[in-house]
Amino acid sequence: MENSKIVYAIQHNVTKRIYIGSTGRGHHRIKSHLNLLRRHAHKNKLMQKDFDEYGEDYSFFILDMIPTSFHREREYYWMLIFDTYDPEKGYNVKDYTINHLKITDFPKLEISGVSIEKLLAESDKGR
Numbered sequence: 001m002e003n004s005k006i007v008y009a010i011q012h013n014v015t016k017r018i019y020i021g022s023t024g025r026g027h028h029r030i031k032s033h034l035n036l037l038r039r040h041a042h043k044n045k046l047m048q049k050d051f052d053e054y055g056e057d058y059s060f061f062i063l064d065m066i067p068t069s070f071h072r073e074r075e076y077y078w079m080l081i082f083d084t085y086d087p088e089k090g091y092n093v094k095d096y097t098i099n100h101l102k103i104t105d106f107p108k109l110e111i112s113g114v115s116i117e118k119l120l121a122e123s124d125k126g127r
Contacts, residue, residue, distance in 0.1 A: 005071040007064040007078050010091075012047075014054040018082050019047060019091040022075040024068065030060055047091045 006026045010019045010033060023029040036042040037051040066074045084090025 003068050004065050005068050006062050007066065007071065007074050009061040009063055009078070009082070011059045011061070012050050012054065013057040013059055015050050017046070017050060017087075017090050018084050019044070020063070020075060020079045020082065020084050022071040026062065034058075044091050044093070046087060 007022045042048040084092040
C-alpha cells in the first residue's frame with residue numbers, strides 16, 4: 001500500500017505486556033526501541049524496567065497496514081483492543097486524544113482471516 005503505515009505490537013514474552021505503535025518504517029522503529037532499551041535510555045519506564053529485570057525477550061507483530069491519514073485512529077483502536085493503557089497489560093501511556101473513544105466507535109475487523117477474538121485469546125495466554 002503506497003503512502004501507508006503499519007500498526008505494530010511489541011510484546012514482552014515474560015510479562016506479556018504489549019506496546020502498540022505506528023510507523024512508516026517498521027524495521028527501523030523496532031530496532032530503535034531495542035537500541036534505546038539496550039542503552040537504558042527508553043522513555044517508557046515500565047518497558048525499560050521489564051527489559052532490565054527480565055531481559056530482551058520480545059515478540060513483534062504487524063497488526064494493521066493503513067493509509068497514513070488514518071494511522072493514529074487505527075493505533076488507538078488496537079490500544080483499546082489490547083487494553084495497553086492498563087499497566088498490567090501494556091506499556092502505552094494514556095493519551096488525552098482517545099479518552100472519548102470506545103471500542104464500539106470502530107468497525108469490526110479481521111486481519112488475514114484471524115479474528116480479533118483469536119488475537120485477544122493469544123494475548124491472554126500465560127496471564
